[in-house]
Amino acid sequence: MTQLSPKVKEKNGAKWCAALAPDLLNGETIWALVSAGRMKPVTSGAAITNARIIGFWHNGESTDKRIVLEVMAHQIRGVDFPVKAGSTSMRVMTDQGEVNFGNLHKDEVGFAHYFIDYLWRNGVDPAVAHAIDQRHKSEVAAQLAEHDYLSKRESVKVFGGALKDKWWNDIRGHAHPGELPWFIINSGSAGRLVAFEDRLLISKTGGMTSLMAGSFGGGRETTFPYSDITNIEYNGGFANGVLEVLTPSYQGTGNHYYWRSTNKARNKASDDPWTLSNCLPLAKHIYREAQPTLNELHRKIMDAKRPQVVVHHAPADPSPAPAPAADAGLADELTRLAEMHQQGVLDDDEFKAAKKAAIARQS
Structure with missing residues (x-):
């Protein structure tokens, strides 16, 4: 049964135990609760268990970062338990330095000292040791995976300035586990264009970027599957321009002007490239640098829109095949395939395979 210090009410003790329950290790139990708390980082109290001392935060709603220390x-x-300016704090010494669990009432000192001293002398309860070992292995594996991700991140092509960690985190939120972008165009406060293998992301989040996008404190993030993109245009002026992703939902509107909507609120400026979800204001020199890679992107988009031709080979039939009913059908089909080849819908290999299959069906 959990023991409460003289300054922890039973009602609060029950709430704290219930809030901490999901974060306890297998076999871990709370021995005692004290009101020790601090402001930075913010904690509500401290718990002494059969494995550790915990400084926790509980506000009755959020379940994030319950265990702070x-x-x-x-x-x-x-x-x-030093006293300074009339306040008593609870400080635990470790090989890495002391950990300040915050201030507590002087009447709680003896209570807290008893349980911490008992934990110190007896060590981790064997019932919890296996769970701690498993957690340690999971933490090591997560650290190795994160190190591997950060190493691979260095190989991503980035045009424009280096990306801040918070921008990488936004991009990571749109990626599949372990997935990295193919390339990124960073337009600074205007936002970023992120190219994955099958889709584009235009991200306008954080600080000045979200303010310019008309979503202060939030952001605009739009994903465009390659199969939906009809074209990518760059409308440039002397030094700056706008990169625009065109889809059936976002039709091109010619040049977007930076200053034409300065007298309008951000969300009312329908032609403002800073606000539009499919536009990225971009300096001309960055566009020139990224242009060869954008040409590769165009090829990927064309590949995503190209129909897949599957050729099925009929099993050999020992009986003689009947003569074709109409040679005109074969001629029409070959003409249609030739037109698709000329238009680029079918490449050379696909055209040869489709033509061979058509002739085989008519033979």
Whole structure:
């Protein structure tokens, strides 16, 4: 049964235990709760379990970052309750330095010292040891995976300035597990164009970017599957321009002007490239640098729109095939295939295979 310090009410104790329950390790139980709390990082109280000391935050709603501070039993090297300016704090010493769990009432000092000292001398409960070992392995695996991701991230082509970590995090939120973009065009405060293998993302998030996009504190993020893109245009002036992704939902409107809508609110400026979800204001020199890669992107878009021709070979039939009923049908089909080849819908290999199949059907 969890013991409560003299300054923890039973009602709060029950809430704290319920809030911490999902974060406890297998076999871990809460021995005691004290009101020790601090402002930075913010904590509501401290829990002493059969494995560790926890500084936690609980506001009755959020379930994020409940455990803010942690010292495992084997890390404890001492405990102190210094008094400064009339306030008593609970500080646990470790090999890496002291961990300040915040201020508590002087009447709680003896209570907290007893349970921390008991945990220090007895160590982690064997019932929890296996769970701690598994958590450690998971943490190591996660660190290795993160290191691998960051290493591979260095190989992504980035045109424009280097990306901030928060922008990488936004991009990562739109990627599949382990997926990295093919290339990125970074237009700074105007946003970013991110090219994955099968889709484009225009991201306008964070700070000045979201403010210019008419969504202060939030952002505009739009994904365009390659199969939906009809064209990518760059409408440039002397030094700046606009990169525009065209789809059936976003039709081209010619040049977008930076200053034409300066007298309008951001969300009312329908022709403002900073606001439009399919437009990225982009300096001309960055566009020139990225142009060869954008040409490769055009080829990927064409490949995504090209119909797949599947040729089925009929099994050999020992009986003689009847003569074709009408030679005109074969001629019409070959003419149609030739037109598709000329238009680029079928490449050379696909055209040869389709023509061979048509002749085989008519033979």
